[in-house]
Amino acid sequence: MEAKYLEKLQNVEAEAKNLGKLIEDAQDKLNEPVAKLKNEQERLKYRVNILKRAYEDEVGKDIRHMKNITQMLRLYFTIAVDKAYPGLADFPVTVTPTNNPKFGDYQCNVAPPLFAMLKGKNVGVANPRQIAEAIIREFPKSVDVIEKLEIAGPGFINVFLNVEYLIEETKTVFLHGALPAPNPCKKRVIVDMSSPNVAKEMHVGHLRSTIIGESIARLMEYSGHDVLRLNHVGDWGTQFGMLICLLQDKFKDYLKDAKQLPVSDLQTFYKEAKKLFDEDEDFKKRSYACVVQLQSLNPEYIKAWNLICDVSRKEFSKIYARLDIKNLVERGESFYQKRMESLVKELEAKGLLEDDIPEGGGALQGIRKIMHPPDKSLPLIMVKSDGGFTYDTSDMATAKNRIEEEKAEWIIYVVDAGQGTHFQSVYKCAKRAGIWDPNRVRVDHVGFGVVLGEDKKKFKTRSGDTVKLADLLDEGIKRAGDKLREKGRDKEMTAEEFEAAMTSVAYSCIKYADLSHNRNHEYVFSFDKMLEDKGNTAVYLLYAYTRIKSIARKAGVSLEQLVEYATKSKISLSNPKEHKLMKTILKFPEIIEKCGTELVLHPICELLYDIAVYFSEFYDSCYCIEKDSKTGETKIHMDRLVLCEATANVLKQGFEILAIRPLHRM
Incomplete structure (x- = not known):
C-alpha cells in the first residue's frame, strides 16, 4: 500500500x-x-x-519670453525622426549653430549616425542622404522659425532661419526685455560660495569663489530656480580658543567696549595669538580650556566669540556690498555643532564608524573614528583622537542639513578645484549612510583654477604677502579713475557721474576678467589688460552699451514713442548686418541653457562680446540717424532704433547675470 x-x-x-x-x-x-x-x-x-511640447510652443507665440531656437529645432527634428523611423525614441538629436552662412544658421547632423545604426540592424537604407530626405519629408509643416531646409554633404541638414520670425522675436525682446521661459523643472538650489574665515581679512583667494558663486546663483535665478546662497564661514574650533585667550589677556574690559577690536587689528591679533599658541605652552593650555568653555556654550565665552565674529562680519559685508553680492546667508561651522554631534551618534548606531589609530601614532595618542566610502578610498575622519570634530564631520553634517532640512534638490559647491576629491569622499559616505540619494539630489562641484600674477606665479604682493581683497578693489578704482581721466571723461561728467563710472569700470573689469575665462583654468590678473577698451573686456562692452543707449537719445526719440511705433508698425530690417545682429542676440536663451547645464559662465561673456562686435558692424553700415546733405533734413530709422534697444536689453540681462552694473553715460 x-x-x-x-x-x-x-x-x-x-x-x-x-x-x-x-x-x-x-x-x-x-x-x-x-x-x-x-x-x-x-x-x-x-x-x-x-508633440505636446511642440504644440505648447506653437500656441505660446504670444508669450513674452525669449524662445530657445536650438531647443525648438531639436524638438522639430525629434518629431521628424520619430515619424520617419518609429521606435527610435532614445536616439539623440543634436542641433548646432553654423559658422558659415553658406551652410545656413543651424545644422542637424543626425542622419549619418542614424544610418550607421540602421545599417547595423539590416534596415534597408542606401545612404545618409536618403535618411536626411526622409526626415525632411516628415518635418512639421508651417514652422515659422524656418525659411528652408537643405541637405549638404553626407546627409547634413542645414537650417535657414526665417527673417520675419527674427524680426518679430527682436521686437518682443525690445518690448518686454530678455525674459526667460517658464521653468517646468524648477528646483530648490543651494549655492555654497565665498567661505572666508572669521578673524582673517578676505584676500584674493576668496575672489573667484565669490564672483563665480554670485553669477552661478544669478544664472539659476534667471532660469527660474529657487536659490539659497550659503556662506560656509570658518567660525568655530581651536583658533577661537586662542583668540579668546588673547582677548582676555589684552582687553580686560572687552565685554564693555566692543570698539577696541577693529578688523584691521584682528588680522594682526590672529597672528599674535597663533605665535603664542605655537611657542607658549601655558597659553596653549589656556586656549584649549577656552575652547572647552566655548563649546560648552559658556555665556561669557559666547559673548567673546560673538564679538570677534561680528567685527569680521562687518568687514565681510563691506566687501560683499562693493561686489554687489546679494542675499548671501551666513552659515558658519558653529551652526552645525549640534548637528555634528547627532550625526556621529547616527553613524555609530548604523555601525558605519571604525576605530583607527593615526599613522605613526600609538594607543596612547588616542583612537580616532573614521568612515570609509563604499569603494574603500580615502576615509573621512569623523572624530579626532581628542574627541573633536573635523572638516570632514562638518561637511558631512552640512550635506545632511541641506538635503534633509533645507530640502535641496541641487547643491552647487563653488570651491577651488583642489577640493574635488574631498567632496567626492563626503558624498560617497553620505550615500552609504543613506543621507544622499543621487537620483533625487544633484550635487556639483564648481571648481576653478588659481589667480596668477603677471609673472605667471600665484598672485601675491611684491613682499610676497597674500593680496587683501579690499586693497585689490581700491587699486582697481584708482586705475579705472586714471584711465578715465586719460580719456578726458572727468571733464565731460559731473563728479557724481565720474565716481559712478570709475566704480562701475573697476568692479566690472575685475569680475569680467575672471568670468570671461573658463573657470577650470588659472588666469593672469592684469589691470592693464582688463582696462583696455578694445577686445573682449568689460570696458569695451560697457562702452558698447552706453553707445547704444545714447542713439535714441541723440535722435530725440523717447522710449514711449519707440514702444508705440513698435506696437503699431510692421518692422522691416533687410540688411545682412541687421540679420546677423538679430540672430546673435536671439542666441541668448541657448547660451543660458548651455551655461546652466555645464555650470560655466564664459559662454555668456563670449556672446556679449559677439553682440558688441556685430552691433558695431551694423551701426557702421546701417545709419540710424541719417542727414540729407542737400536738404539738411534728418531721417530717423525707427526700425533700427528698435533693434538697437533690443540689443541693449540682451546686453543688460547678460550684465545682470554677471553682476556687472552698466551705465548710461561713460
Whole structure:
C-alpha cells in the first residue's frame, strides 16, 4: 500500500511539475506581447510628450519670453525622426549653430549616425542622404522659425532661419526685455560660495569663489530656480580658543567696549595669538580650556566669540556690498555643532564608524573614528583622537542639513578645484549612510583654477604677502579713475557721474576678467589688460552699451514713442548686418541653457562680446540717424532704433547675470 501511495504521489508531483512548466511557457508567451505593448506604449507616450511640447510652443507665440531656437529645432527634428523611423525614441538629436552662412544658421547632423545604426540592424537604407530626405519629408509643416531646409554633404541638414520670425522675436525682446521661459523643472538650489574665515581679512583667494558663486546663483535665478546662497564661514574650533585667550589677556574690559577690536587689528591679533599658541605652552593650555568653555556654550565665552565674529562680519559685508553680492546667508561651522554631534551618534548606531589609530601614532595618542566610502578610498575622519570634530564631520553634517532640512534638490559647491576629491569622499559616505540619494539630489562641484600674477606665479604682493581683497578693489578704482581721466571723461561728467563710472569700470573689469575665462583654468590678473577698451573686456562692452543707449537719445526719440511705433508698425530690417545682429542676440536663451547645464559662465561673456562686435558692424553700415546733405533734413530709422534697444536689453540681462552694473553715460 505504501508503495502504491508513493507511486501516486510521484505521478501527481510529475503532473504538477508539467503543469508548472506549461504555466511558465504560457507566461513567457504572454510576457512577450505584453513587453512589446509596453514598449509601444512608452514610445507613444514619448511622442505624445514631444508633440505636446511642440504644440505648447506653437500656441505660446504670444508669450513674452525669449524662445530657445536650438531647443525648438531639436524638438522639430525629434518629431521628424520619430515619424520617419518609429521606435527610435532614445536616439539623440543634436542641433548646432553654423559658422558659415553658406551652410545656413543651424545644422542637424543626425542622419549619418542614424544610418550607421540602421545599417547595423539590416534596415534597408542606401545612404545618409536618403535618411536626411526622409526626415525632411516628415518635418512639421508651417514652422515659422524656418525659411528652408537643405541637405549638404553626407546627409547634413542645414537650417535657414526665417527673417520675419527674427524680426518679430527682436521686437518682443525690445518690448518686454530678455525674459526667460517658464521653468517646468524648477528646483530648490543651494549655492555654497565665498567661505572666508572669521578673524582673517578676505584676500584674493576668496575672489573667484565669490564672483563665480554670485553669477552661478544669478544664472539659476534667471532660469527660474529657487536659490539659497550659503556662506560656509570658518567660525568655530581651536583658533577661537586662542583668540579668546588673547582677548582676555589684552582687553580686560572687552565685554564693555566692543570698539577696541577693529578688523584691521584682528588680522594682526590672529597672528599674535597663533605665535603664542605655537611657542607658549601655558597659553596653549589656556586656549584649549577656552575652547572647552566655548563649546560648552559658556555665556561669557559666547559673548567673546560673538564679538570677534561680528567685527569680521562687518568687514565681510563691506566687501560683499562693493561686489554687489546679494542675499548671501551666513552659515558658519558653529551652526552645525549640534548637528555634528547627532550625526556621529547616527553613524555609530548604523555601525558605519571604525576605530583607527593615526599613522605613526600609538594607543596612547588616542583612537580616532573614521568612515570609509563604499569603494574603500580615502576615509573621512569623523572624530579626532581628542574627541573633536573635523572638516570632514562638518561637511558631512552640512550635506545632511541641506538635503534633509533645507530640502535641496541641487547643491552647487563653488570651491577651488583642489577640493574635488574631498567632496567626492563626503558624498560617497553620505550615500552609504543613506543621507544622499543621487537620483533625487544633484550635487556639483564648481571648481576653478588659481589667480596668477603677471609673472605667471600665484598672485601675491611684491613682499610676497597674500593680496587683501579690499586693497585689490581700491587699486582697481584708482586705475579705472586714471584711465578715465586719460580719456578726458572727468571733464565731460559731473563728479557724481565720474565716481559712478570709475566704480562701475573697476568692479566690472575685475569680475569680467575672471568670468570671461573658463573657470577650470588659472588666469593672469592684469589691470592693464582688463582696462583696455578694445577686445573682449568689460570696458569695451560697457562702452558698447552706453553707445547704444545714447542713439535714441541723440535722435530725440523717447522710449514711449519707440514702444508705440513698435506696437503699431510692421518692422522691416533687410540688411545682412541687421540679420546677423538679430540672430546673435536671439542666441541668448541657448547660451543660458548651455551655461546652466555645464555650470560655466564664459559662454555668456563670449556672446556679449559677439553682440558688441556685430552691433558695431551694423551701426557702421546701417545709419540710424541719417542727414540729407542737400536738404539738411534728418531721417530717423525707427526700425533700427528698435533693434538697437533690443540689443541693449540682451546686453543688460547678460550684465545682470554677471553682476556687472552698466551705465548710461561713460
